[in-house]
Amino acid sequence: MRELTYVAKRTVEWREAPDPTLRSGREAIVAPVAATPCDVDSSILAGHGFIEPPFALGHECVARVVETGDAVTAVAPGDLVVVPWSINCGTCDRCRAGLTAHCTAVPYMAMYGAPIGGRRGGLFSDLVRVPYADAMLVPLPAGLDPVAMASASDNWSLAWRLVAPHLKARPGARVLVVARGSIGLYVCDIARALGASEVLYVDPDPEHRTLARTFGAATAETLEPVPQSFDIAVEATGRVEQLALALKCLTPEAICESAGNHFRPGELPLLDMYLTGVTLRIARDSVRAHIPDALALAASGTVAPEKVVSHVIDWEDLPAALPEKHLKPVFVRADE
Ligand SMILES: [Zn+2]
Ligand SMILES: [Zn+2]
Known part of the structure; x- marks a missing residue:
C-alpha cells in the first residue's frame, strides 16, 4: 500500500509501505474514503512544523472498515467510521475520564499524521491500522456525507x-x-x-x-x-x-x-x-470523547459543515493537490 509522505516544505509523495495487519483481536484495518488536511497540516506543509520529515501525513478521515479482530464488537467490515486523530485505548483511567488525548496505554501524544509517540502512519494512506477499534472508531450516522464529515476526526x-x-x-x-x-x-x-x-x-x-x-x-x-x-x-x-x-x-x-x-x-x-x-x-483536544456529540449536531440539520469543503479531489491527485493552498479540500477514493 501507499502512504502519502511529507518529505520537504510544500512537497508530499506516495511511498510504498507494507500492508498493515491485525496484531491483536482488538484491532481493525480501515481504508480512508474521504480524508482532509487539518488546519495544522497547512502549517506543516508551509515548513512551520517542528518535526523533521519524512513522515506519513493526515489525521482527519472517514474510512471504511476492511477487517476486524475477533474481540471487536462495535464495528464490522463495510461500516463507515470516523477515525479520531489520536490513539487511545478506551480503558485506562484517563480514557475513562474522557481525556483520550492523554491515554496512558500508549506513548505520550501517539497520533496519526505525525511521528510523535511512535509511527502510526497517516490517514492519507491506502490502509490504516487502528489499535483499539472499539474504543476509537465512531460509526458515521446514516444520512451524513463522508465528504462533509471527513473533518470529524479533529x-x-x-x-x-x-x-x-x-x-x-x-x-x-x-x-x-x-x-x-x-x-x-x-x-x-x-x-x-x-x-x-x-x-x-x-x-x-x-x-x-x-x-x-x-x-x-x-x-x-x-x-x-x-x-x-x-x-x-x-x-x-x-x-x-x-x-x-x-x-x-x-x-x-x-x-x-x-x-x-x-x-x-x-x-x-x-x-x-x-x-x-x-x-x-x-488544550490538545481529547476529540474521541465528543465526536458523537459533534456528529449528532451535524445530523440535526441545523448546521452546514459541507459549506466549508472548498474542493473535492480524487485520491490519486493527493501528491500534486495537497500542497496547494485551499481552505478545506477533501480527497475521495474513486471506488467509493
Ligand atoms: Zn489536527
Ligand atoms: Zn487509554
Missing part, C-alpha cells in the same frame, strides 16, 4: 468543543472568532446554531469572511480590540499576538479558547486578563 469535533459547552453555560453569549482556516468557520456555524446572540469572525482572507457571513457572522479583516465586547472568544490562528488581541475583548469572567499550535513564542496581556478575570483554555 477540526469539526474540536470546533464543537471550543464553543458548544460554553454556549450551554452562557446562553445567548456574544462570540468572537479569530481564525485562519476551517476551525474558525466551523465555530461560526456551530455558535449560530446553538444560539449565540452575536458572532464576529476575524480573518484576513476575504473568501473565508464571505463564508463566515453565510453562517450569520459579522466579519472583520483585522481585530481592533474593544474591551468588554465578547463573552466567549475562540482563537485558531497559531499566532500569539492574535490570541493577545482576543483576550483584550472580553467581559468579566469570560472564557477564551485557543486551538493552540503556536510554534513561535510571544507574550500575553496577563495584567488585562487578571483585571478582567479571564479563563484561558488551551
Whole structure:
C-alpha cells in the first residue's frame, strides 16, 4: 500500500509501505474514503512544523472498515467510521475520564499524521491500522456525507468543543472568532446554531469572511480590540499576538479558547486578563470523547459543515493537490 509522505516544505509523495495487519483481536484495518488536511497540516506543509520529515501525513478521515479482530464488537467490515486523530485505548483511567488525548496505554501524544509517540502512519494512506477499534472508531450516522464529515476526526469535533459547552453555560453569549482556516468557520456555524446572540469572525482572507457571513457572522479583516465586547472568544490562528488581541475583548469572567499550535513564542496581556478575570483554555483536544456529540449536531440539520469543503479531489491527485493552498479540500477514493 501507499502512504502519502511529507518529505520537504510544500512537497508530499506516495511511498510504498507494507500492508498493515491485525496484531491483536482488538484491532481493525480501515481504508480512508474521504480524508482532509487539518488546519495544522497547512502549517506543516508551509515548513512551520517542528518535526523533521519524512513522515506519513493526515489525521482527519472517514474510512471504511476492511477487517476486524475477533474481540471487536462495535464495528464490522463495510461500516463507515470516523477515525479520531489520536490513539487511545478506551480503558485506562484517563480514557475513562474522557481525556483520550492523554491515554496512558500508549506513548505520550501517539497520533496519526505525525511521528510523535511512535509511527502510526497517516490517514492519507491506502490502509490504516487502528489499535483499539472499539474504543476509537465512531460509526458515521446514516444520512451524513463522508465528504462533509471527513473533518470529524479533529477540526469539526474540536470546533464543537471550543464553543458548544460554553454556549450551554452562557446562553445567548456574544462570540468572537479569530481564525485562519476551517476551525474558525466551523465555530461560526456551530455558535449560530446553538444560539449565540452575536458572532464576529476575524480573518484576513476575504473568501473565508464571505463564508463566515453565510453562517450569520459579522466579519472583520483585522481585530481592533474593544474591551468588554465578547463573552466567549475562540482563537485558531497559531499566532500569539492574535490570541493577545482576543483576550483584550472580553467581559468579566469570560472564557477564551485557543486551538493552540503556536510554534513561535510571544507574550500575553496577563495584567488585562487578571483585571478582567479571564479563563484561558488551551488544550490538545481529547476529540474521541465528543465526536458523537459533534456528529449528532451535524445530523440535526441545523448546521452546514459541507459549506466549508472548498474542493473535492480524487485520491490519486493527493501528491500534486495537497500542497496547494485551499481552505478545506477533501480527497475521495474513486471506488467509493
Ligand atoms: Zn489536527
Ligand atoms: Zn487509554
